[in-house]
Amino acid sequence: MTFRLAFGLAFALLLAACGSRTASPGTVSCCDPTAPHVELTVFAAASLKGALDQVKVAYETGDESVTLTISTDSSAALETQIEQGAPADVFLSADTASPTKLVDGGFALGDAVVFAMNALTIIVPTGNPAGIATPADLANPGVRIIAAGDEVPITKYAKKLIENLAANSADATAFTAACTSNTVTRVENVKAIVAQIELGQGDAGIVYVTDANASKKVETIEVPPDLNVPATYAGVVVKASANAAAARAFLAWFAGVDGQAILATLGFLPPAP
Numbered sequence: 001m002t003f004r005l006a007f008g009l010a011f012a013l014l015l016a017a018c019g020s021r022t023a024s025p026g027t028v029s030c031c032d033p034t035a036p037h038v039e040l041t042v043f044a045a046a047s048l049k050g051a052l053d054q055v056k057v058a059y060e061t062g063d064e065s066v067t068l069t070i071s072t073d074s075s076a077a078l079e080t081q082i083e084q085g086a087p088a089d090v091f092l093s094a095d096t097a098s099p100t101k102l103v104d105g106g107f108a109l110g111d112a113v114v115f116a117m118n119a120l121t122i123i124v125p126t127g128n129p130a131g132i133a134t135p136a137d138l139a140n141p142g143v144r145i146i147a148a149g150d151e152v153p154i155t156k157y158a159k160k161l162i163e164n165l166a167a168n169s170a171d172a173t174a175f176t177a178a179c180t181s182n183t184v185t186r187v188e189n190v191k192a193i194v195a196q197i198e199l200g201q202g203d204a205g206i207v208y209v210t211d212a213n214a215s216k217k218v219e220t221i222e223v224p225p226d227l228n229v230p231a232t233y234a235g236v237v238v239k240a241s242a243n244a245a246a247a248r249a250f251l252a253w254f255a256g257v258d259g260q261a262i263l264a265t266l267g268f269l270p271p272a273p
Contacts, residue, residue: 038246041069041087043078045094045153045233046189047118047208052092054262055254062258066246074189076151082107082238089241090251092233094118094190094208095153099236108236109244115255117269118208118231120161122221123197130203135165135223138204139178146193146202147183154190157229158206164227194218210267230272 044052049072056068071078075093079101082088091108092115093099099112124132130143138145148155162179166172185202187193193205198217208231212220235254237247253259260270 037065037067038243039067039069040089040243040246040250041071042090042092042250043082043086043088043238044070044072044092045075045078046072046191047094047154047211048072048092048233049191050210050214051263051266051268054265055259058258058262059250059253066250068250072191074148074152076149076153077188082240085240087240088238089243089247090235091238092235092254093153094231094233095156096232096234097156098153099234102236102238107239109239109241109248110237112234112236113251113255114232114234114271115251115259116233116263117271118210118233118267119228119269120157120206120223120231121209121212122204122223123194123207123212123215123218124204124221125197125200125202126217126219128219129200132204132221135161135221135227136169136175137221138162138165138182139169139175140182141178143182144185144201144203145179145183146185146187146196146205148189148193149186152189153231154193154207157231160229161206161223161227164229168227213267232272233268 052070056070059068060066075095075098078091079098082091082102083105091099091102096112099108102108103112122135124130147158162176166175169175185196187196190207190211193207194211194215196202197205198215212218235251237244237251241247
């Protein structure tokens, strides 16, 4: 009798635990054995890699019916891949232009969702061999700047930063020309810029603050707040997704409180109100 009572109490507590579990938006409780397993492929900007490593663990722990496969590269490259039919369920971009192009081209479900902001900084190799003290020093003769391709979001933000710095210099035209001349290498994405600077293959690069924070082999040159350029991140659900409901649930979770908490620990800023 005592055994039956104890067993019944334990079973009741298990059911209560399952019933009281608050699942992530759109996810299925871990106690539902009938939940079909879903594999979501997330295409994401290279600057989100560190955040998504943590997101994958958190989301899969919260919903055991979902497995996330993360693929990172420049937002422009991933956008093109999706347009060409690459299998993806969610696209997370370091800008709003790339997801908006997918929306306008009929490759996305619904509108783009803004989920984070970022700021820019200048990185130099440890020891700062070129002696760069201020952003204005990017125009000094002989400085080797590492940048990304023209279509990569970090390049668009960096160009705007150069414009702001030029407008604050004695000769805007000369400053811009010098920075252009000093750009010696173009790589595929922002992570590659960081890697080149870490190896000392360049003297400086303009990257997101979060990428600089993630490296222990670079130093930073602060950009004055009034000259800095805000970077806006947005995501969409890919129209060709075979798991649209699960993809929508993940994007909502990522843009919500749980995703924001992870992004904040790495230096990302919340979307502008």
